[in-house]
Amino acid sequence: MRKTTSFTQYSRAPDLVLSPVxxxxxxxxxxxxxxxxxxxxxxxxxxxxxxxxxxxGALGCNLAWGMVDAVMFVLANMAERGRMESLGHPHVRLAxxxxxxxxxxxxxxxxxxxxxxxxxxxxxxDEARHALRISNGIAVxxxxxxxxxxxxxxxxxxxxGGFLMMTVGAVLVWATIALGx
Amino acid sequence: MTTSSFxxxxRTPDAILSPVxxxxxxxxxxxxxxxxxxxxxxxxADxxxxxxxxxGALGCNIAWGMVDAVMYVLANLADRGRxxxxxxxHVRLSITGRDVxxxxxxxxxxxxxxxxxxxxxxxVQEAHRALRLSNAVALVxxxxxxxxxxxxxxxxxxxGALLLLAVGVILVWATIALGx
Numbered sequence: 001m002r003k004t005t006s007f008t009q010y011s012r013a014p015d016l017v018l019s020p021v022x023x024x025x026x027x028x029x030x031x032x033x034x035x036x037x038x039x040x041x042x043x044x045x046x047x048x049x050x051x052x053x054x055x056x057g058a059l060g061c062n063l064a065w066g067m068v069d070a071v072m073f074v075l076a077n078m079a080e081r082g083r084m085e086s087l088g089h090p091h092v093r094l095a096x097x098x099x100x101x102x103x104x105x106x107x108x109x110x111x112x113x114x115x116x117x118x119x120x121x122x123x124x125x126d127e128a129r130h131a132l133r134i135s136n137g138i139a140v141x142x143x144x145x146x147x148x149x150x151x152x153x154x155x156x157x158x159x160x161g162g163f164l165m166m167t168v169g170a171v172l173v174w175a176t177i178a179l180g181x
Numbered sequence: 182m183t184t185s186s187f188x189x190x191x192r193t194p195d196a197i198l199s200p201v202x203x204x205x206x207x208x209x210x211x212x213x214x215x216x217x218x219x220x221x222x223x224x225x226a227d228x229x230x231x232x233x234x235x236x237g238a239l240g241c242n243i244a245w246g247m248v249d250a251v252m253y254v255l256a257n258l259a260d261r262g263r264x265x266x267x268x269x270x271h272v273r274l275s276i277t278g279r280d281v282x283x284x285x286x287x288x289x290x291x292x293x294x295x296x297x298x299x300x301x302x303x304x305v306q307e308a309h310r311a312l313r314l315s316n317a318v319a320l321v322x323x324x325x326x327x328x329x330x331x332x333x334x335x336x337x338x339x340x341g342a343l344l345l346l347a348v349g350v351i352l353v354w355a356t357i358a359l360g361x
Contacts, residue, residue, distance in 0.1 A: 153259055
């Protein structure tokens with residue numbers, strides 16, 4: 001019980017709507033989703049139209065899931081507050097708070113914006129093959145950074161976190177593409 | 182595609198995944214499956230297309246069940262590292278049996294939520310009938326998820342059920358509109 005409380009304090013500090021763990025997780029989810037689109041493109045044969053369709057698909061998917069995550073974030077918060085109220089905590093407001101809204105907006109943007117860095121090379125580099133290589137390089141760096149931030153939060157394990165997330169992320173992307181995205 | 186955010190605040194000693202976690206995972210899995218069933222052109226779809234759709238839905242939920250499960254374990258590791266503090270950064274963090282049980286739970290919740298909405302397509306030959314049945318099953322599932330969530334939230338069963346039903350339908354519709 002102490003464990004739960006102490007963690008709640010960390011991640012729900014008054015000044016922090018989303019903990020570093022939440023933020024890194026959302027970026028990784030958004031990133032993996034975007035990578036299933038870029039990675040699913042047949043770069044050797046892709047025309048500009050196909051590349052555009054891929055980019056629209058990736059953006060649409062991340063917009064949709066950013067929204068789903070944001071809404072579920074609010075519902076989960078409301079449910080937890082309802083729970084607290086029923087357990088006798090005073091001063092609980094069940095309705096959607098400004099904090100919920102801020103958290104939801106952050107969740108949405110973290111998922112959506114994580115698409116941009118990996119989609120961008122396809123907009124500026126004409127050859128899809130080259131674009132994909134740059135995009136993958138950026139993705140690997142982003143995974144490393146997410147892991148670095150997560151590891152830093154986890155008691156200063158920056159490099160371990162960076163390398164772990166990079167490896168795990170690459171494996172997950174590969175498996176997700178293998179399973180059909 | 183969910184997020185540790187729901188999980189972290191709701192862990193209790195006796196339940197690895199709280200009701201909020203469990204319902205969230207089922208809703209994510211369900212929405213994902215519904216973006217597949219909902220985009221099938223039921224009047225023109227032949228058996229091969231239906232099968233393609235089912236494989237797509239199942240593959241997607243297996244993949245994301247796995248992603249959610251792995252991210253769940255990583256989030257737990259990060260939390261434990263946090264609890265130890267920076268002075269213990271040389272201590273090796275390892276995955277516990279609890280992590281594994283939680284991860285398996287997350288995976289199964291996402292994966293199994295696909296089954297009820299895909300089953301009608303296996304048993305009902307006509308795709309448009311199957312879709313109608315599948316959608317009805319989906320509504321019942323959203324309703325039940327909301328009922329459980331509302332119950333957890335201080336006995337607000339019916340409010341929870343109706344809220345999640347409405348929100349779920351809107352989310353599925355919007356997700357399909359945005360291209361799934």
